[in-house]
Amino acid sequence: MSLGRATLNQVLYFVGLKYSSPTVASALNNTLPAVTFLLAALLKMEPVAGRAGRAKVAGTALCVAGSMLMTFYRGPLVRTLASPVHWPYVQGTMAAEAAAHAGGHAVVLGAVLVIGSNVAWAIWFIIQKNLSKSFACPYTSTALMALIASVQCAAIAGAAERRFSAWELGLDIRLVGALYAGIVASGMVCTVMSWCIQERGPVFVSMFSPLMLIVVAVVGWGILGEKIHVGR
Template identity: 40%
Template sequence: MGVGGKEMKTVEKVQQVGAMVVAATFLGGNIVLSKVAANDGMPVSIMVAYRWIFATAFLGPIAIVVEWNKRPKMTWGVLLQSFLSALLGGSLFSNMFFKGVVLTSATFATAIYNLIPAMTFVVAVLLRMENMKLHKASGKAKVMGTIVCISGAMLLTFYRGQEVQIWSSKIDLFHLAHPHAQSAHAEGSSGSFALGATLTMISCFCYAVWIVLLARVSKNYPCHYSSTALMSFNGAIQSVVFALCVTRDEAEWKLGWNIRLFVVLFMGILGSGVVVILMTWCANKSGPLFVSIFNPLILVIVALASSLLLSETLHLGSVLGGFVIIIGLYVVLWGKSRDLKDVSSAVPQQVLPKTHSDIVQ
């Protein structure tokens, strides 16, 4: 490869890193802003419904234009798989996860979010879709990384420790927008924290199941934008039905020129639509593992932003637990990278298919 080719390769890699930093920032913004909207009194169910509505409105036209002549025939099987994908990775995950953010803290929920790769490995083993391969270094790494992740989650949940001060002064976004109002959500009791932690854990387990099942969806319908837009559409329908069942006040659905409109537009267009495009592009260029290694960056962004903008108290247990989870995450990802290298070396003449099954949206 000539000098020009190397320079182009370097520029492309820098672009991919930049794209993933932007994607991580938007995903972190989803988590921080969801708590801002909840503090404003917006029900989580309605927030999630609007998120998927705006995500569908953004991704639908893009999917139609980009994959106009590429989409295979739609079947009832694909529709059913899309519905289940939307349930596990869309409406169910979003409602439980963001409710967990409200009841615990943005930093805590994001740290648990990093358990998803380890949970995915456990689900794949339980469903016999992956062998533990304890005789190989990759199998031992994935098992050890999963144990480390679980240990970090336990440390994060059961140990708080002393407060960690990052900023000399803080900004509360809610009180900035409503200087004379009182936040609708104060720091939760131990009971609400336990409920929030449970919801967050279950939501990430649902997401792990979704990632495992998504491999089949990607095989039957290998059009990333169209399948994601279809999933968003199903997720919007499911979320609206759920929101109507749990929230009967019609006034809660009204959006004015306020923080609620900004939050749902951000979550739907930037935090869902643009993120999917950036992650899909990076996964197609460098593979899903490249995308996964940026997950811990979301935790760093959320920890800094929530302590500065939400006046959340950061504890030593959160820092230590998050750090341990990140170590476990990278050990699991190292094991997965060794597996991919083994497969590619065993089938040197084949072009391995790239799916977005490991992308965390």
């Protein structure tokens, strides 16, 4: 369980985010309900017959088509007001990333990695639902998952990055990012999701992931100065 949700999901997502952008990565998260529904249908956890089943299949197809459109089609630039936030660190980082990945296959690679993280996430939804039947303690299971995932992520990071300077945390954005990812993204979010899966099932929880696109688009414009195109 920890390998799917906390390790593979986050490692693949963060690497995919590096090669794309926050808006693209969050747009591809719209495939999460589709992947979850397909897995649940294959495992006989969700009905596909009848009017409700056909509606879910149609929604799944529309979800995937929309995610692909938003990822690979930009379209004309939408004129918006300039962001009031001017963060020199972010501006320099965004310019460096754009120059490093210009003209390459970075967007495609980032998309594949983010979709792979969604598959790992969907598998966790299914496992968590089955686990809740025999171990109805979402807070305990989240704590155990985070503990095991810490060891797994440390092993992967140690093999991928051996420079000691890469592990240094000062009073800067790296420390804030690490604390936020650990406390909010892994701790609070996983705990709430585990409880919701136990109460309403995996497909119900995954249906709310598209809301993240709206939040990320606004925050990405406000903090990162991202441009919004018609395709998104």
